[in-house]
Amino acid sequence: MQADLETSLRRIVVGYRAIAAVWLLILAVITVRDPVTERPEIVWAVVGVVMVWSAVTIGASYRTPQVLSSWAFLVVDALIAAGTLIGPDLAGSANFYGGYPISAVVLSVFGRGLWMAVATVSVLSITAIWRLTQGANAGDVTVVSSTLLVYPFIAAPVIWGVGVLRRFQRLRNEAETALEQERGERIRAEERSEMAAHLHDSVLQTLALIQRSSGDKEAVVTLARGQERDLRTWLFGNRPSVIDRFEDAVVAMCAEVEESYQTPIEVVVVGDTEMTDQLQALLAAGREATINASRHADSPYISVYAELSDVKAELFVRDRGRGFDIDTVPEERQGIRSSIKDRMRRHGGEATIVSTSGVGTEVTLKMAL
Amino acid sequence: MIRVFIVDDHDLFRSGVRSELPDVVEVIGDASEVEPAIEMILDRVPDVVLLDVHMPDGGGKRVLEEVHAANEDIVFLALSASDAAEDVVAIVRAGARGYVTKTISPEELGEAIQRVHDGDAVFSPKLAGFVLDAFSSIAIVDIDPELDQLTDREREVLQHIARGYTYKEIGERLFISVKTVETHVSAVLRKLQLSNRHELTRWATDRKLI
Numbered sequence: 001m002q003a004d005l006e007t008s009l010r011r012i013v014v015g016y017r018a019i020a021a022v023w024l025l026i027l028a029v030i031t032v033r034d035p036v037t038e039r040p041e042i043v044w045a046v047v048g049v050v051m052v053w054s055a056v057t058i059g060a061s062y063r064t065p066q067v068l069s070s071w072a073f074l075v076v077d078a079l080i081a082a083g084t085l086i087g088p089d090l091a092g093s094a095n096f097y098g099g100y101p102i103s104a105v106v107l108s109v110f111g112r113g114l115w116m117a118v119a120t121v122s123v124l125s126i127t128a129i130w131r132l133t134q135g136a137n138a139g140d141v142t143v144v145s146s147t148l149l150v151y152p153f154i155a156a157p158v159i160w161g162v163g164v165l166r167r168f169q170r171l172r173n174e175a176e177t178a179l180e181q182e183r184g185e186r187i188r189a190e191e192r193s194e195m196a197a198h199l200h201d202s203v204l205q206t207l208a209l210i211q212r213s214s215g216d217k218e219a220v221v222t223l224a225r226g227q228e229r230d231l232r233t234w235l236f237g238n239r240p241s242v243i244d245r246f247e248d249a250v251v252a253m254c255a256e257v258e259e260s261y262q263t264p265i266e267v268v269v270v271g272d273t274e275m276t277d278q279l280q281a282l283l284a285a286g287r288e289a290t291i292n293a294s295r296h297a298d299s300p301y302i303s304v305y306a307e308l309s310d311v312k313a314e315l316f317v318r319d320r321g322r323g324f325d326i327d328t329v330p331e332e333r334q335g336i337r338s339s340i341k342d343r344m345r346r347h348g349g350e351a352t353i354v355s356t357s358g359v360g361t362e363v364t365l366k367m368a369l
Numbered sequence: 370m371i372r373v374f375i376v377d378d379h380d381l382f383r384s385g386v387r388s389e390l391p392d393v394v395e396v397i398g399d400a401s402e403v404e405p406a407i408e409m410i411l412d413r414v415p416d417v418v419l420l421d422v423h424m425p426d427g428g429g430k431r432v433l434e435e436v437h438a439a440n441e442d443i444v445f446l447a448l449s450a451s452d453a454a455e456d457v458v459a460i461v462r463a464g465a466r467g468y469v470t471k472t473i474s475p476e477e478l479g480e481a482i483q484r485v486h487d488g489d490a491v492f493s494p495k496l497a498g499f500v501l502d503a504f505s506s507i508a509i510v511d512i513d514p515e516l517d518q519l520t521d522r523e524r525e526v527l528q529h530i531a532r533g534y535t536y537k538e539i540g541e542r543l544f545i546s547v548k549t550v551e552t553h554v555s556a557v558l559r560k561l562q563l564s565n566r567h568e569l570t571r572w573a574t575d576r577k578l579i
Contacts, residue, residue, distance in 0.1 A: 264472060268498030268531040271505065301472070303494060303533025307501070318533045362532070 005169045009162065010068065013103075013110045014061040020103035021054040024084065027096035031088075038092030046087040050100060053080050057107070069111045077104050078120040082127040085147070089131060095143060102154055109158045117159050121151045190346065197339045201288055202230055208295075209260065246279050247272040250306045250315070253287045261294035264301040271308030281347040282313055282367050288339040289317040289351075289363035297321025297361060313349075313367045320360040326353055340365075371486050374415035375399035376406045376432055377448070378424055382471065386419065389475035394482055403428075407435045410443065417482050420465065422449035422456045430463050437464050446485045448473075457496055458503070462562050467491025477535075484536075489551040490558035497530035500561055519557060526553040 028047045032040045057077070060067040067073050081104035084097040101124050108120040128148035132138060206227040213219040243249045247269040254267040273279070286304065293302045299321030306315045329336060336353065340363065344351040349367030371394050377383050378401045387396050397415055400406035403424055410418055410432070418436070420429040433445050447465040449456065450472075457468050466485040469478065470493050481491045492500070504519050519527070522543075529539040536554075540547045 266470070266472070266494055266533065268494045270498050270501045270531070300474070303531075305494065305498070305528070305532040307528065307531075309505070316532045320533075 005165060009110055009165070010061055010065060013068075013107050014058055016099075016106055017054055017057050017103045020098065020100040021050055023098035024050055024096065024100045027098050031091075031093045031096040034094060036093060040091065040093075042087060042091035043093060043096065046084055046091075046096075049080060050084060053077070068107065071112065071116070074108050074111050074116050074120070077107055078123045080104070081120070082123050085124065085127045085131065089134075095147075101151065105151055105155045106158055109155065109162055113163075114159055117155050121155045124151045193338065193342065193346070197284070197343055198234060200339055201284065201291075202234075203227060205291060244275050245272055246275055246283075246306070246308060246313075249275055249279075249283055250286070250304065253283055254290065254304050257287065257290045257294055261291065263294040263299065265290065265294075265304055266301055267304045267306075269306045269308075271306075273308055278347050278349075278367060278369065279313060281343055282315055282349060282365055285340045285343045285349075285351060285365050286315040286317060286363075288343075289365070292336070293317055293319040293321065293361065293363075296324070299360060308369075310369070312369055315365040316362060317365075318360065318362040323355040323357040323359055323361050325357070326355060370395050371417055371482055372397045372413075372415045373417050373419060373482060374410055374413065375419045376410075376424070376429065377401065377419070377421040379421070382421075386475075386478070389478075390482075391476065391479040394479055403431055406432050410436050411439055414440065414443065416444065417486050418443060418445045419482070420445050420447050420460070422447050422460050422468075428456075430460050433460065433463050433465060444485050446481060446491060458499060458561070461496065461558065464562065466558070468496045469493045470495060484551070488555075490554045492527070492530050492554055492557070494531045494533055497527040500557060501527050501531065504560075519560070523553050523557050526550055527557060530554070 025047055028043050031037055032043050037043065053076075057068070060073075081101040084100050087097060088095045105117060105120055105124070108116040125148055128144060128151075132141070132144045132148065138144070206223050210220050210223050213223070243252055250269050251267055254265040258265045275283075286306070290302060290304060293299060297319040299319035301320075303318045304316070305318075306313070308314075326336070340353075341351045344365055344367065347367065349365060351366075352364045353361065354364070355361040373390070373394050373396050375383050375386055375396060376399065377386075380401070383399045383401070387399070390396065397413055398409055400409055418432075420432060422429045424432070429447060436443055436445075445460075445465040447457070447460045447468040448471055449468075450470065461468055466488075467481060467490050469481050469491060473481070473493075484491050501519075501524065525543065526539055529542065534542065536547050536550045539545075539550050543550075
C-alpha cells in the first residue's frame with residue numbers, strides 16, 4: 001500500500017515537471033520572437049538544459065525512482081531551477097520560466113521532505129532577492145517580489161499535504177500489520193486449543209487407563225501401542241478421517257469407547273451424511289461426553305442418540321449413573337470445559353449438561369449446519 | 370399374573386429370562402423351533418409371547434403370522450440381539466406390539482411385558498430411531514397422509530425413547546401423563562403397521578448394515 005501512494009505521488013510530481021517544461025518552452029518561443037530580447041541564444045540554452053534535465057527526471061522516475069530522493073539530484077535540480085530564474089536577466093528579456101521553479105519545489109518535497117524543500121525554496125528566494133537588486137529586471141519590483149513570495153507559499157501546503165497523506169498511509173499500514181498479526185495469533189491459538197483438546201481426549205485418557213491397569217503388563221502395552229498409532233496418524237498424517245459417513249463414525253466411536261471402558265452403549269443414529277469438519281468436532285465432543293459417562297457415572301449402560309437433519313445436528317449422551325454437580329468440577333479437569341463446551345463453541349454449536357444426583361447425566365450437543 | 374411364552378433358539382437366554390423375570394409374570398412354556406412353537410402357543414394360549422426375531426426356518430415372523438392367522442388376541446413382544454433394521458421393522462409390521470433388545474434389564478423386560486399386555490406399544494431406543502429415520506427419509510407421495518407422517522409430539526416422544534428415557538421420564542419431561550406417552554407410541558406403532566407404502570419395506574432392506 002505504501003508503494004501505491006508513493007507511486008501516485010511520483011507520477012504527479014514528474015507529470016508536473018513535464019508540464020512545467022512545456023510551459024517554459026512555449027514562453028521561451030514567445031520571448032525569442034520578442035524584439036526586446038537582447039540575447040536569444042541564452043534563452044535557447046536555458047530551454048535546452050531544462051528539456052534535457054526534464055527528460056532525465058522522467059527517465060529516472062521510471063527506471064531508478066530512488067534517484068529522485070538523492071541529495072545530489074535534488075541540489076542540481078534546485079540549481080537548474082534557480083538558473084531558469086536568472087535566465088531572463090542574462091538574456092535581457094521578459095520572464096519566461098513559467099512554473100518550472102515551482103516544479104523543483106514540489107519535487108524536493110516529494111524527494112526528501114521538509115528540509116530539502118526549505119533548501120530549495122531558500123535557493124530560489126535568494127535568487128529572487130538577487131534579481132530584485134542586481135538583475136536586468138531589477139526595476140520590475142512587482143513581478144520579482146511576487147516571485148520571492150510565491151515559493152514559500154506553494155511549498156507550505158505541498159509539504160503539509162504530502163506529510164498528511166504519508167502519515168495516514170503509515171497508520172493504515174501499521175493497523176493492517178497489527179490485524180494480520182492478531183489473525184495469525186488467533187489461528188495459532190485455535191490450533192493450539194484443538195491440539196490440547198486432542199491430547200486430552202487421547203493421550204491423557206490413555207495415560208489414565210494405563211495407571212489404572214498398571215498391574216496388567218499386557219493391557220498397558222496394548223493401550224500404549226494403540227495410543228502411539230493414533231498419535232502418529234494425527235501428527236504426521238491427516239487428522240483421522242477413516243470413516244466418511246456420520247452414522248458409521250458415531251457407531252464406531254461408541255464401539256471404541258465401549259471396548260475401552262467396558263460399559264455397554266446403546267447407540268441410535270437418525271439421518272446420515274458425509275462427515276465434515278463440523279461433524280467431526282461434534283463427534284469428538286460426543287466421544288468425550290461418552291467417555292466421561294463410562295468412566296465416572298457408574299451407569300449400567302449409556303444411551304447415545306444422534307439425529308441429523310438438513311439444518312442441524314444433535315447428539316445426546318445419557319447415563320443413568322450417579323450424576324454430579326457441574327459447578328464443583330475443578331478448573332484443571334479440562335474434560336467438560338475444553339473438550340466439550342469450547343470445542344462445540346469453536347465450531348458454532350453449543351453444549352448443555354444436565355445432571356441430577358442419583359438419576360444420571362445427559363449431555364446435549366447441538367450444532368446448526 | 371401374566372402368562373408368558375418364550376420362543377428363542379438360545380437355551381441360555383430362555384433359562385435366563387425364566388429365572389429373572391419378576392413375579393407378576395408366569396412363564397407357561399418355551400420353544401426353540403418354529404413348528405413346535407406355533408403348535409404350543411395355539412394350544413396353551415399365553416397372554417404374551419416373547420419372540421426372538423432371528424430364528425431358523427422362517428424366523429419369528431412366521432410364528433407370529435401363523436399364530437395370528439388362528440388367534441388374533443395373542444400379543445407378541447419381539448426381542449433380538451442384533452437390531453437389523455429390516456428384521457425389526459418387518460416383525461413390527463407383521464403385528465408385534467413392540468420390540469426390545471436382549472440387553473434390556475429383567476425389570477424393564479417385566480415392564481415391557483406388562484405394557485404390551487395392557488394393549489400399549491413398546492419401542493426400544495433402536496426401534497424409535499428406525500421409525501424416525503424411516504418416516505423422515507422417505508418421500509411423502511402416498512395415499513393416506515395421516516398414516517405417512519408423524520406428528521411433532523410423536524416425533525418428540527420417539528426422540529426421547531431413542532435418547533434412553535423411560536415412558537415415565539418422558540411424561541415428566543414433556544409434562545404429559547404416562548398414559549399419553551403410551552397413546553403416542555401406540556399411534557406410531559399403528560402408523561408403522563398400517564402405512565402401506567412399499568418404501569418403508571424398501572427403506573428397511575436398504576439398511577442391511579446396521
